[in-house]
Amino acid sequence: MADKDCTIGVMIHDSYTDYTKEMISGISTFCNEKNCRILVFPVGELGISYSPFEYQHRAIAAFANRNNLDGLIIATSTQGNHVSKQTLIDYVHSFNEIPLVSIGIEIPEVPSILVNCEPGLRAIITDLIENHKRKKFCVLAVEGNSIEAHDRLKVIKKVLKEYKIELNDSDIILGAFTYESAADAIAEHVKEYGSLDYDAVICLNDDMAFACIDYCKDHGIKIGKDISITGFDDIKRSAYINPSLTSVNQQTIKQGFIAAQIIWRLIQKQKVDLITPISTVPIFRKSCGCIELNDSSTNYLDLNYNEIKFESSDRESTVVEWIAKKAQLLKMNFFHSSSQAEINLEKFRKTFKGNVQQFDINKGAIVLFDPPLYKDQNYTSIELPEEAYMIAAFDNHKNTMIDPEKASVKFNPRKNILPQEFKFDSKRLYYVSTISKCELIYGYIIYEKGSFEELLYEMMITILSHLMSSAYQNTKKEEAAKLLTQQNEILSIMSTTDEMTGLLNRRGFMAFGQQAIYMGLCKDQSGLVIYGDMDGLKIINDTYGHDAGDIAIKAEAEILKSIFRATDIIGRIGGDEFCIVAPGLPERIIPRIKGNIQKACDNWNNCENHPFRLSISLGYAKFEKSYSSLVEIMQKADESLYKEKKLRHKQGLKITNT
Known part of the structure; x- marks a missing residue:
């Protein structure tokens, strides 16, 4: 395959952490050399949602296939923190129709880049013990299935044991790789043991180390003097926090570059090693005591304790960067405010380009699923529809x-992620994100990021999701209102009423019943479709004549009108068949309704002087956002009715009318 045809996918948990930014930077460097394009899929983490509907992010994994990609790089180190290793392995292997590379976790039969955490951790622990005379250690670790966390803790215990320093269970404080979890865990530890009585705290990542630093500062513990604190990852903030953080650098940019190099070789049918190790390196700063607190010129000390100074432009660029980000935040705030307006899909299409290019996006496309896909948090994979619509796209x-x-341009998303006429450029990097709200996936967006802060693009997607959801619902309301007007015009000419009962006839019921379902769903109401079949009408007609049968039908119609609400749609759809659409009616009410109808029939039988008895069997089915076709729901309700009749026969409840 020629270089120019190569499209590489990158599956990550998010697009804005320093880890993913550096990894993608390394991948981009190689791909630019080889004229490859990149599609980035921020799918979240397996097995967890940090917000109620974050699980919808993983829907875009459906596009990681041979129709769209020549190879896929998966950041497994961030994907598998909350699932078993076997679950992670199975997940990675589900994409094996294309060449794969794993970054972080060893996956059988998949070339894997593995970070050796021992060199960096060993150097830092050795420094703490030999140079800073630290003796009482605590580890801020991670509970759960994280393989990386397990490996780091194992190395820490190993090196400390070599120095005859044992870690008790009480010396290991469990967080969850986040600042908030670490702050809570430290507070719980202090509550139980009275203090943070250590002279060294080794944290399994930098965010947890920041929480430890803040605790010590708040409680008058002198960092670098009374206590040493170290992190892991060496994210950008580590150099600028006060005091600056001693950390372990994973050489993430190098990981990304090598991963892209390996996947490219696989695409070219070249042999590669299954395991590629990368060593970590120590970064010594103020928080361990290696750099004086008043030193403002030294960034860090390397493995050989050589001083690496800040570049003269570093601090100036930080100020300029903050001013630029403030302006970006103001734009985002204005976009959020303007998104409160009620719009339809036509308006959404017309404003899409202006809305997103203000965030320095020069190429983007947005695709609509109609109807939206309903997915709850339990789904593991997504089956794409055969039709989707690219409703807006631009290429500056x-x-x-x-x-x-x-x-809009209609196409099959199972074959291509976008229509053929909207091509991806080589040497460019595109992000693919789900457009969703709550349980509904409305589509997805593909865009080329600009110079804005990465987290702001996540916010932009969230706002676009709300806009598109609102626009879709408003459009459906407009279409429903227009359809209702058209139906009223038609129904003013043709009768919708069953002449015998005064109920809607079948034509009228199908029109108004479907409309009632749509209107209910627009108000976030589910409901029921109830199917009724009179018992023994044929026997009544055969035994007592059709006039008697007509009396029975009219009486049953009056009973149904008396039991159901004025807002429910009731129709006679056949000789002895009735159907009701009841928006907002919960399933738990069905037994009461059946009882009320049976009681009304019994009262009629006791009060009216007729030789036959009135009775009706009922079945029902539920309508909701993911199931809204009246025809299909009636079929399901009819199946329920069949089971009800079968049960009544079995229990000897058949009404014979003899």
Whole structure:
């Protein structure tokens, strides 16, 4: 395969942490050399959602296939923190129709880049003991299934044991790789043991180390003097926090570069090693005591304790960067405020380019699923529909865009992630994100990031999701209102009423019943479709004549009208068949309704002087966002009715009317 045709996918948990930014930077460097394009899929983490509907992010993994990619790099180190290793292995292998590379975790039969955490941790622990005379150690660790956390803790225990320093269970404080979890864990430890009585705290990542630093500062513990604190990852903030943080650098940019190099070789059918190790390196700063607190010129000391100074432009660029980010935040705030307006899909299409290019996006496309896909948090994979619509797209590099006045471009997303006419450029990096709200996936967006802070693009996606959801619902309301008007015009000419009972006839019921379902769902209401079949009407007709049968039908219709609400849609859809659409009616009410109808039939039988008895069997089915076709729901309700009749026959409850 020629270099120019190569598209490499990158599956990550998010797009804004320093880890993923550096990894993607390394991948981009190699891909630019080889003329490859990149599609980035921020799918979240397996087995956990940090917000109620974050699980929808993983829907875009459906596009990681041979139709869209030549190879896929998966950041397994951040994917597997909350699942078993076997679950992670099975997940990675589910993409094995294309060449794969794993970064962080060894996956059988998949080339894996493994970070050796021991060199960096060993150097830092040795420094703490030999140079700073630390003797009482605590580890801020991670509970759960994280393989990386397990490996780091294992190395820490190993090196400390070599110095005859044992860690008790009480010396290991369990957090969850986040600042908040670490702060809570430290507070719980102090509550139980009275203090943070250690002269060294080794944290399994930098965010947890920041929490430890803040605790010590708040409680008058002198960092670098009374206590040494170290982290892991060496994220950008580590150099600028006060005091600066001693950490372990994973050479993440190098990981990304090598991963791209390996996947490219696999695509070219070249042999590669299954395991590629990368060593960590120590970064000594103020928090361990290696750099004086008043030293403002030294960034860090390397493995050989050589001083690495800040570049003269580093601090100036930090100030300039903050000013730029403040302006970016103001734009995001304005976008959020303007997104409160009620719009439809037509308006959404027309404003899409202006909305996103203000965030320095020069190429983007957004795709709509109609209807949206319903997915709850239990789903593990997604089956894409055969039809989707690219409703808006633009490319400032080529000065082109979809004319919003023309129809959306329909295509099959199972075959391609975008229509063929909207091509990806080589040497460019695109992000793919789900557009969703709550349980509904409305589509996805593909875009080329600009110069804005990465987290702001996540916020932009969230706002676009709310906008598109609102626009879709408003459009459906408009279409429903328009359809209702058209139906009223038609129904003013043709009768919708069953002449015998005064109920809707089948045509009228299908029109108004479907409309009632749509209107209910627009108000976030589910409901029931109830199917009724009179018992023994044929026997009544055969025994007592059709006039008697007509009396029975009219009486049953009156009973149904008396039991159901004025807002429910009731129709006679056949000789002895009735159907009701009841928005907002919960399933738990069904037994009461059946009882009330049976009681009304019994009262009629006792009060009216007729030789036959009135009775009806009922079945029902539920409608909801993921199941809204009246025809299909009626079929399901009819199946329920069949089971009800079968049960009544079995229990000897058949009404014979003899």
